[in-house]
Amino acid sequence: DQQVKQNSPSLSVQEGRISILNCDYTNSMFDYFLWYKKYPAEGPTFLISISSIKDKNEDGRFTVFLNKSAKHLSLHIVPSQPGDSAVYFCAAFLGGGDKIIFGKGTRLHILP
């Protein structure tokens, strides 16, 4: 049973437009969320995170929104650039624990 779900395996967005990647979770005890980005033949790299006490965190072109009541978070990339083409993993972290639970990932294609 997947606790972190990324229901869109892939997404295509025009360069310069906004990319929105979505993630749902089932465990209300998760208190910290992360997004990782992965290029082919490389390991995932940390992108941005958000604590459950916040509903928004921004870092340059990347913004993560958290809706706790809906158990939903999203990553917004504005404007989208060719280098953003990658697989994006949503991940969640239980407070006091050590493990990060990852979603299956969403492949983002930025179209020229």
Added chain:
Amino acid sequence: DAGVIQSPRHEVTEMGQEVTLRCKPISGHDYLFWYRQTMMRGLELLIYFNNNVPIDDSGMPEDRFSAKMPNASFSTLKIQPSEPRDSAVYFCASSLKTGVVTDTQYFGPGTRLTVL
């Protein structure tokens, strides 16, 4: 720092053979994680260590899988005997300390395993 180092980068073996994957974490990191990535299941945590001690191996799929961390700078993941369904990309990651919100995991480049 060179980051997390994994070897080999690619491994092709035949069913029934033993496979050993290696990982060198970032120096000074307390935690080491082994993950497996497949199309069907995404990125799954197999096992993790804290200060060289295995903490949670509930993600290890079967007894054919074993992992060790003999010292702070080296870990192995062994599959014996290997089966075609073990074909995947295996990642090692390390972090300075989890349980602290600012800590993140740093991943190695992965080992792509193909079992024929």
